[in-house]
Amino acid sequence: xxxxxxxxxxxxxxxxxxxxxxxxxxxxxxxxxxxxxxxxxxxxxxxxxxxxxxxxxxxxxxxxxxxxxxxxxxxxxxxxxxxxxxxxxxxxxxxxxxxxxxxxxxxxxxxxxxxxxxxxxxxxxxxxxxxxxxxxxxxxxx
Numbered sequence: 001x002x003x004x005x006x007x008x009x010x011x012x013x014x015x016x017x018x019x020x021x022x023x024x025x026x027x028x029x030x031x032x033x034x035x036x037x038x039x040x041x042x043x044x045x046x047x048x049x050x051x052x053x054x055x056x057x058x059x060x061x062x063x064x065x066x067x068x069x070x071x072x073x074x075x076x077x078x079x080x081x082x083x084x085x086x087x088x089x090x091x092x093x094x095x096x097x098x099x100x101x102x103x104x105x106x107x108x109x110x111x112x113x114x115x116x117x118x119x120x121x122x123x124x125x126x127x128x129x130x131x132x133x134x135x136x137x138x139x140x141x142x
Contacts, residue, residue: 003052004094006077011054013080015044015089021102021140022091026110027126029067033078037114040101043086043137086134099142103133 002019005012020042030039054072058079062068070081080089091097103121104110127133 002094002097004089006054006072006075006079006093008072008075008077010057010074011072011077011079012052014050014052016048016050018141019097019099020044020137022099023103023105023137024101025105027106028109030106031109031111033069037111039078040091042089042091042099043083043134044089046082046085046087049080049087049089102140103136
């Protein structure tokens with residue numbers, strides 16, 4: 001079992017089973033949300049994800065476009081949130097992760113000062129077939 005928590009520890013969660021492959025999103029929204037060149041995350045099937053404590057500390061902000069940011073109201077750390085039948089998990093909230101980054105998305109938006117390393121997959125924008133992308137992440141589990 002993998003465990004994660006926000007910066008202050010108010011929001012805690014766990015993941016059962018293997019962790020799907022990681023990806024980095026380089027879109028301008030993720031850059032602004034993270035304050036750096038990309039967000040590192042993965043998508044875990046909801047059945048393998050569990051809130052341990054602190055769900056009441058989660059706040060959400062949403063753009064008219066639908067992009068949303070979920071974060072701890074105490075420390076501001078991004079926290080997992082639901083995407084279809086998956087939980088998007090910012091992997092920086094977990095320690096001891098050995099699963100590699102297997103894909104980079106929205107690389108057209110990558111700043112010149114931070115170019116992604118070679119990985120098995122790279123997408124200029126969002127993947128056209130999100131279900132195929134989710135299956136790829138699952139097949140890359142460690």
